[in-house]
Amino acid sequence: MCKVPAYEEVKIQFTNREKAAQLFMPAAFINDSESEVRALESLIQTHQVGGLCFFHSRASAATNFEGQREIPYNENSLERLKQLISRYQKSARHPLLIAIDAEWGLAMRVEHGSRYPFAITLGALKPASEPLLYEMGLSMARDCRDIGIHLNLTPVVDVNTNIDNPVIGFRAFGSIPEDVGRKAATLHKGLAEGGILSCAKHFPGHGDTDMDSHLNLPVLQKNLSQLKGEELIPFRELIKAGVPVVMTGHLSLPHLDPTGLPASLSEPIIALLRNMGFEGTVITDAMNMHALLGFETRAERLNLRALQAGNDLLCYADRIPESIDLILKEVSESRLEESFQRVWRLKEEAFRKHGTSLQPKNSINSLNRELARNCICEVNMAKGLLSQFRRDGFSILSVGTAPELFINSVRTTLDFDHYPCPSGLDIQNQIPTKTRNILLTLNPPSMKPRDLFGLPESLVAQLVALSSDRQVLLYLFGNPYLIPKLPLNHFKGIVCAFQDLPAFQEMAGAHFTGGLKATGILPVKLQYGT
Structure with missing residues (x-):
């Protein structure tokens, strides 16, 4: 296991360019060609990005969410993922933070990966049965930890109150805010004690929308009082539980930001998150999603705006060398240091957790049987x-x-x-x-x-x-x-x-x-x- 130097050490040694590079988490694809793998290795070696977020393939990721491109099948994708993580880590001068979006287990991204029930299924658990969610968190953590993943971009804490929501729906624990928050916090605890970082998403709440932000910009016409009575309740619960990462959503809330900017680009909306007491790392949803296209088509300008709005870590970011140049011109040294510190301390926590993890008591099959019995x-x-x-x-x-x-x-x-x-x-x-x-x-x-x-x-x-x-x-x-x-x-x-x-x-x-x-x-x- 790589050792991550303390922030107090690297903040003196790192140049501002190195610090800016640590704020980027480009996409990595399990089924990339050798030439594409080498291109990412070169980016890592030359520009020292902070981490990677893994997806199954370019055909299945983000902007092709509802697309028609054929998705490749790879019988050995789990072993391939493990090999790529090792290979990319060897290319990095500084240890990479490895993330994956595996809400219902690695099977979401990997053939033959571990598969757990959807969140909507787990929403059926009565409070007395919710300790099973903790066990599930431990089990999911083991799956990720064993192949070198540090951050699972889950749980979804959106309160799904729109029956026709095309993108959240079954990914949410349900439509009752208190239940969503309690269940998500229990899953987070299992992930944390299993040695894996978790992420509450999609702030400030994507559940009462009728558009898919992979394809269009959803608009949520709610004021702050309404949000406090519903969408923000689970986020408060996760912040109280110590969730280390919160993801901003690509949805517009005109009552919070009259400019119409999506939360992921909105300074007042991210300030709301900070005012709720969250001191951890704020990560964007994938920066290539179509909800953002109406605001900026140049990736480097989009990355700059996301950082200026208050995000710390830019997920699925493109044109990284050009973005670093722009950030060094447009962002103050103090603002850069603020995000760099959060991201680096997150890395410290991630690598420390891997060595202090708890093991699950049950096999995946027996756990799923108990979950089914109670759902x-x-x-x-x-x-x-x-x-x-x-x-x-x-x-x-x-x-x-x-x-x-x-x-x-x-x-x-x-x-x-x-x-x-x-x-x-x-x-x-x-x-x-x-x-x-x-x-x-x-x-x-x-x-x-x-x-x-x-x-x-x-x-x-x-x-x-x-x-x-x-x-x-x-x-x-x-x-x-x-x-x-x-x-x-x-x-x-x-x-x-x-x-x-x-x-x-x-x-x-x-x-x-x-x-x-x-x-x-x-x-x-x-x-x-x-």
Whole structure:
């Protein structure tokens, strides 16, 4: 493990150019070509940037978030990531701070990486079960630490109150500010005690928006009083818990900054964060996202404006040599020193944490099973419905990808016919009219709300018709924000299993067959449709 000299030592030895370079965290891509890897090595060697933020590939990162470029598949990407981290560290004169955006585990960026439940799933944990989030933090920390990562850009502490939010949604713990803050703080504690830095994002709150900042500029029309009553509550909780990094979001809040600048470029909005007592490092969201294009197209000018607004660390920054030149011309020595000190002390903490970490008690599989056991929840379930289905018989109708583990789990004790309907079209003709009890499994193609989560528009009308003279019990292996778009009052009950991870399918099967009581709570406030 590299040793990071104390700030008091390097502040005298470093030139202002070296200090400015430490404020940059360019993107690194696991699936880059050799020539692209060498180009980044050259940047590191020549300009001594402060860190790297890893992404899977150029096709899957930031501005191609909803793009059409083909994403490469790399069977060995986890080992490749580990090798690249080692290689880039050897290229650096000063130890690099290595970051990754792995909100639900390394699987978010790496094939065959560790995968944990989405935040919206974890939002279903009752307070008594929330210590599992601490265990998850320890486990995620181990995954990152073992391959040389210091900073995981999680947790998301946005309060997702907009049902059609295209970019937060399932990444948030829910729509209740206090719950979001408490759960995020517990996860942060696990990451911290596991030896990894965490990051609260996206300040001052991206949950009540209807645009994706990767593609456009969201605008949040809330005043400070409204923000204090909702969006800022989780950030206060994380600041109190000692979170070392806060990420500014690319969203405009005209009531806080009438110029319309996004929070990431807004001096008064970042000043609000400091006034809330945050003394750590402020990092930008990716600086190449399209939300910023309307304010500045020249990357070096954009980087300068982000630093002048109060950010300390510039993530996914481009044109770094030119940006350093501009910063040295336009930024005072005292302001430069202020951010350099925060970034360097963050490095000191990161490398110190790696040597004082706690190990998780459970394997990933056993942890996910416990999480699933405590997250699955019932919504408007008719009394005695499960036992009635088991007693009188039923058929399973699967819309979307069939949850095979769930189906096989049920089949171990009960007989039934299974009718798969991957497209979700013409579902009534998929199942005999004589079938009175239907267990409907719904596994939407997407966790994002666009186009009914990837389901056909006709599905709602089809479900109304299907349930007109039958009893329909829904097991949802998807985003609970789909629920208010469904004809809830036509179902006899809904079981929210949230996602199709193996552990969740198995526990959902145990629930239906009577071996598990659903104890989770729906983590979002919903207005149910008819």
